[in-house]
Amino acid sequence: MGKRKAAKEAPEVEQADGEIAEAAAPPTKVAKTDAPPSWKNKEKVLLLSSRGITHRYRHLMLDLIQLLPHCKKDVKLDTKTDRAVINEVADMKGCSSVVFFEARKKKDLYVWMSKSPDGPSVKFLAANVHTLAELKLGGNHLKGSRPVLSFHAAFDEQPHLQLLKEMLTHAFATPKRHPKSKxxxxxxxxxxxxxxxxxxxxxxxxxxxxKKGKVTTEEMSLVEVGPRVCLQPIKIFAGSFGGPVLYENPGYVSPNKIRAAIKKQSSGKYTAKVKARGRRREHVAAHPIPKDELGDVFK
Structure with a gap:
């Protein structure tokens, strides 16, 4: 009994020289060290523009690239090409969100924001564009740092604004522990x-x-850095760059109509001036000045 018990406690192994030796004890498990958390959110944004974009809108796009370290840029897209090709470019780049700058007539800028490849997507009209080079404000923050997104309370009041809030969050929120972010x-x-x-x-x-230690909100202040842009939503589509219309802005007026109205107004001024000139001629012809009897005395 004692020998069997000893054999169980220390198993025997025959060596090459015929001697009996105890087998080596199995290796103990090494405790795993706490590895740094991995980068889980793989959200990437594709930024590209169409041909014919002006210098101001191109600088705005470059400013957004500096604000979004998780974005990827691509070459200009031909305006005659179908916008559905952008989904293929986003797939090759591994991007799930797309921001597309579409320039028309070298005057108007339309900003498309889409979730590729299934949608939804929204079309904006960009106005009041001011780039970093134009503003020259006093603010200055670290390039590549993660931003804090602040949304107005009105975003939670209407369904289309709730959808826009979610899309803006996906596009502008830099993922935590992104390799290119600080x-x-x-x-x-x-x-x-x-x-x-x-x-x-x-x-x-x-x-x-x-100030050292914990900082309260009263000890913080905000200094504007730039850029500035105003986005007017036009339509929200169910698909990516197309599909059924989920929302259409009733107060949207095309820039072409605005320019046509201004041109018509200016042409109306010229027409009024011509009519006033004709009325003056008719008045002078209908009321001639009586001849002065002494008008030729000193000639």
């Missing part, structure tokens, strides 16, 4: 709703100098 939260991207438009502003978070 682990700092030093600026705020604000989205406000006024007059049926979405106003985008970027602010730097400034802390009172010399």
């Amino acid at each position: 682990p700092f939260l030093d600026h705020v991207i604000n989205f406000s709703v006024a007059e049926g438009r979405i106003w985008l502003r970027n602010y730097q978070v400034v802390v009172t100098p010399g």
Whole structure:
């Protein structure tokens, strides 16, 4: 009994020289160290523009590229090409969101924002564009830092604004622990709703100098950095760059109609001037000046 018990406690192994030796004890499990958390959110944004884009709109796109370290840019897209090709480009780039700058007549800028490849997508008209080079404001934050997104309370009041809030969050929120981002939260991207438009502003978070330890909100201030842009939603589609219309802005007026109205108004001024000139001639012909009897005395 004692020998069997010993055999169980220490199993025997025959060596090459015929001697009996105890087998080596099995290796103990090494405790795993706490590895850094992985990058789970793989959200990427594709930024590209159409041909014919002006320098101001191109600089706006470059400013957004600096604000979004998780974005990828591509070459200009021909305006005659079907916009559905953008979904294929986004698939090759591994992007799930798309921001497309479509320029028309070298005057108007339409911004498409889409979730590729199934949608939804929204079409904006961009106005009041001011780039970083134009503004030259006092704010300055770290390039590549993650932003804090601030949304106006009106985004939760209407269904189409709730959808726009979700799409803006996917496009502008830098994923946590993204390889190209920096682990700092030093600026705020604000989205406000006024007059049926979405106003985008970027602010730097400034802390009172010399403050150590926990900082309260009263000791923080915001300094605008830029850029500035106003986005007026036109239509929301169920698919990516097309499909059934989910929402259509009733207050939207095309820039072409606005320019035509201004041109018609200016032409109306000229027509009124010509009519006034004709009425003056008729008045002078109908009321001739009587001849002065002494008018030729000094000639």
